[in-house]
Amino acid sequence: MKFRTLSAVAMMAASLLSSTVAFAQSSDAVIDRIREKNAISIGYREASIPFSYIDKEGRPVGYSTDLCKEVAETVKTALDLPDLKIEWVPVNLQNRIPLVANGTVDISCESAVNTIGRQSQVDFSNPFFISHTRFLVKAGSGIAALADLDGKSIALPINSVPERLIKSLVEKDDLNVRIVPVKDNSEGFLALQTGRADAFSTDDILLFGLKNKAVDPAAYEVVGKPLSYDSYGFLVQKNSTVFLTLVNATLARLSREGELQALYGQWFDPMGVPLSPDLATVFHVIAIPE
Structure with missing residues (x-):
């Protein structure tokens, strides 16, 4: 039993290492920008409570903001950028899609509803919330x-x-x-x-x-x-396959480990909004194995 456990751990470690190496050798427009700047630009909203808003100290906070901090950690590890910085960029309903499309913002982390029309301009991550x-x-x-x-x-x-x-x-x-x-x-x-x-x-x-x-x-x-029935996703530049995979891998990991559910509880339980059956199903669906 102990041998099988150690073997499983070794296989998992090898898998993670090979994945990191693969990402380090892959690229797209967003990945190239991040490597060049040693920074990831994250779009945030000033009043999209509780997803993305400014706290009393003027800092971007919220459920979506926390998720994208985890994305930054994933990128830091996958690209071997230990000093990766986060550049916070304010966005609104009018400019968020253009800023993502033109590369000013690497990922917009707020409360964007995934629609077919918007998919013609930007790509969406897997869903992380359902609203009405x-x-x-x-x-x-x-x-x-x-x-x-x-x-x-x-x-x-x-x-x-x-x-x-x-x-x-x-x-x-x-x-x-x-x-x-x-x-x-x-x-x-x-x-x-x-x-x-x-x-x-x-x-x-x-x-x-x-x-x-x-x-x-x-x-x-x-x-x-x-x-x-509206699903929220993070906005990224079109055809940024490598970066989008890292984003979705982050959401999958957080869901598998129960962190996504815990973050939901942190931000939404105080509002008296329990996890809905629809969203619970979404969390299960996006928990894609490595």
Whole structure:
């Protein structure tokens, strides 16, 4: 038994060594940039709570941010760059895809929904979260569904999946809903707070994040049935196969070892959002063996 255990450990070590050597001998545009700069540029958002946002000290933090720190560690080992630095680059809904596509950002680590349209411009990692489009409203507003917004207004983030979805549903149901365009989640929440909009719609997990960070969380509620099924992935430059493999290998390892589930608990349990059966299944699926 002891011999078989030692043999298994030896085989695993040999496998890891051969994988590292293979990556060290492989390359793509992102890998070349990282080697040249001895740095990896990670895109982050300022108010995509709890995925990627700025803390009180002005540092990027969040669930996605933690995952991409693990990606950086994987890259450091695979490319034998012990002094690899992380360059944090702020991104928003409007510029994140162009910055990844042109190579300014090596990986955007926030809350990007994987869509066919976006796949024409960038590549996505394996999914690490599942979300749904819903509404954030003031408590006691009487708004529980899109139909309740007839004759009212809704704030929608520009160039987002929820914006396109809600607009199409408003047109389909012939509703009289005034659209208030906002640049990000902070502006959308402000529009709701100040009465510029009767509701703010985006991914429900982001709405829970805004609600929990409010001065009075009880003054707001997330309502409505799920209007979409959206998977989040990290954005990387097109055709960066070697780098994307390292990203997905990191997610697979974290899932196999239970770290992905632990990070979920760290960031989402305090929000009262338990791990859903859908996301639990995703974690199992992405735990690809080495």
